[in-house]
Every structure is written in C-alpha cells, then in structure tokens.
Amino acid sequence: MSEPRVTYEKTGDVAHVRFDNPGAYNALTGAMWLQLRDIAGRIAEDPSVRVAVFRGVGGKAFVSGTDISGFATFTGGADGVAYERSGDDCMRALDAIPVTTIAVIDGWAVGGGLNIAAACDFRIATPDARFGSPIGRTLGNCLSPLSLARIGGRSASRPPGAWSCSAKSSARRICSPPASCCASSSRRRSMPSSNPCAAAPPRTPR
Template sequence: MTSGDPELRVERRGAVLAVTFNRPEARNAMTWGMYEGLYEACETADRDDGVRAMLLSGAGTAAFVAGTDIGQFTEFRDGADGIAYEERIERVISRLETVTVPTVAAIRGYCVGAGLAIAAVCDLRVADSTARFGVPVARTLGNCLSMNTCSLLVHHFGPARTLDVLLRARLYTAEESAAAGFLAEVCEPADLDDRAAAVLDRVLGHAPLSMWAAKEAVRRLRRAALPDGDDIVARVFGSQDFAAGVRAFLAKERPEWQGR
C-alpha cells in the first residue's frame, strides 16, 4: 500500500511500513495533514498483521523534520490556542509511542522541535554525522514545550542537557546525542540507509511480544509521574513575545523579546 498524500509517503516494504516526511523544500516541516497521516500510519501498522516494524525518515538531505510549519501559528490568539495545539500534537506523538511494533527513525540533517519529539518516541534512532538535534524556540519563536515533550527530553537527555538545549537554544551534534544515549548508531551519510536496514533486519527476527513488552514498560515508566502543564503552555503561547516571534520568523527578522 502507498499513501496518496504527497507530503507524507507511507508504503509497505515487505514487513516494514516506511513513513517518509516529504517536504524537502521546507525541511520537512509538519503540516496538519502530515500529522494526521502519521497518526493513520500508526493505525495501519497496528491493524495489519503483516507489518512487523516501522521506519521513519525525511526526504532529501537537509532534515528529518524541522518542526511544525510556522505558518500554522499565525491564527493563534491566546493561551487556549496553544493548549489546543499541544493537545493535537500530543495525540499524534502518543499514538506513535504506543505502536505495537518496533519503530526506527533514520535521521539526517535537522531534527528539531516537533521533529525531535517524533524521533524521541521512536524506539531506536540511527543518524548520520550531519544530524542536528534541538528545540531553539528561545531564540526563534518564543514559545515552549508541552509537559509531555519536556518529559521526553529529560527522559532521553537528562535534566542538565535538556536545560542546556533549551536555554542556550543550541543544537546537539550526532556525536553529542549518541554520547547522551539518544542514538543507537551514528554513521557516515552514505551509510545511513544501510545501517537503518540492518537495524530493521535484526528486530524483524525477534519475538514481537517480547519487544512490545519492553516498549510498553519503558513508556509506562516515563509517563507514570507526568504532571499537568497546561498553565505553562497557556502563559507562553498567549504572550506578546510569542506573537512577535511568529511575525519576526515569517518576516525573517530578529525578534525583540519583552518577557510578556
């Protein structure tokens, strides 16, 4: 089967359901249609007994996923819009996290913002040396992460590295991310497809229920003490700084932060 959405290709490759984020001209930034397509791909993986693993990758060489398409933020008016946005994103991220088959992300180029969240809920991540990871919103848009996404970063990178990434708005290299334990493997750009295929071949030979049990146990441990964070999201997404940050980003200008 192949998806009809040109911006999100979904195709069966034997026992693997391959999902390709396909907006290379926009560094594969996610549209609402792409988010919904990813959700439906997860549904397909769970209802098709022939699917034994999922592979996620980005088209082109510039990015895995460079966040959400910023144009979709222009209609935000207050903090409630921010909460609704994060709930919409979390629905998709959580669905990917609960897919019963192993999920492998093959990452080249930018993996930032929502792209980092997508990669973080995959079970295994393989990246080439061009990959860069981060959430530079303190420098770009002036928004914030949901509590669930913050939990994912702390879960994978630890609190100190998470604050380093967020406060300094810096991008971690593939080598730094591997040292933090986020990546299973780092390879040269020409080898990425082969390394991802080797990882998939290995997990396809393992017991499905054993792998599901491991995935589900780790997921439950992470979410066991997840607090509510709507007040944080509402304050930041409803701020003047966020509105100014979106305008400045789209105009390719530097925002002037006011802290309100």
C-alpha cells in the first residue's frame, strides 16, 4: 500500500487533485493537509488552470475527515488549538483558488471532507454519497468559526438526532455510477451520525 498522500496532475487546463488513503477511507493525515495547502497554492498561481477537480481514491469515500491517530501525540489544549489553526490555514488556501472548483463525491464526505466539499463551487455526487460533521460526538472538539461559516452553520437549528444529510440535499448534481464524473461503485454505504451541511456559493472565476 502506498503512503497516504494528496496527488496533483494537470491535464490541459484542468487540475486534478486526488485524496489517496483508501485504506482509511481517505482520512487526511497531517502531511496530507499540508500537501493540500501547497497544491491549492500551486493551482492559484498557475494562470493556465481554468478548473480544479477534487475527488477521493477507491470509490468508498471522498474524504472521511482527519486521521485522528495523530492526536495521540497531543499533550495539552495548545496542541488542539494549533491543529485547528493549521486546518484553517489549509482551508484558506483552498478558498483562495481563483478558478472554478468541483468536488466529485462517491461515499463519505465527513468532517474535513465536508469542509473541503463545501469550499468547492460545485459538488457532483453519487446517490450513495453521505455528508456530515460528527466531531462533536467523537472528540468533543468544535468547528472553527471559519469552518462553521463555510458549511452553513445550520447545526444549531436542527433537532436532536438530525445529524446527517444525503447527496440529494447537499450536491449540485447527482449521477448514478458509473458516470464520467463519478467513480463506479455498487456498494451501499452507511456513516456515523453527523451534522447537516449546506451548499457554498460559487466564486467568480478569473
């Protein structure tokens, strides 16, 4: 199995970004977050790129959040604050991409994956795609103000138990696999309890 990574490839004027950690449902390690930040900066600085497409590898998940095994090294609250600050820095780099961004979602887009999907201008999903932010029911941490604003801030208005949302309520387009924009999959998916999400408005391309 290859090392978890975020890969970048450009075909013509299209940038392809892939989250490659399928053994962990494409959970992002600390190194992967930094790779995403650097790739976003690379796309932003390349005037030949007209659109950027983000997708997960393996057909089971877009991104299932952060690989929390790295949290075992935390020794105090300052480590958690530094983690949240670093995550915001990475997401700012994604927000700053001046061209159209598209998230192609097959499977889970959870936690950080929801944040990344919401940062994109368009979300194209398979019917089995699931979106959520279950951090409050796992680690007890909370979304940063920037992340809350990005995904819509709807959780406070939802009744108890209403933790997840489907592709139908979260994507700009739904396509049944196999399709040219989505990875093939015939496996039905489920996900842990999670918070609802909202679509992000498109930005103005350069």
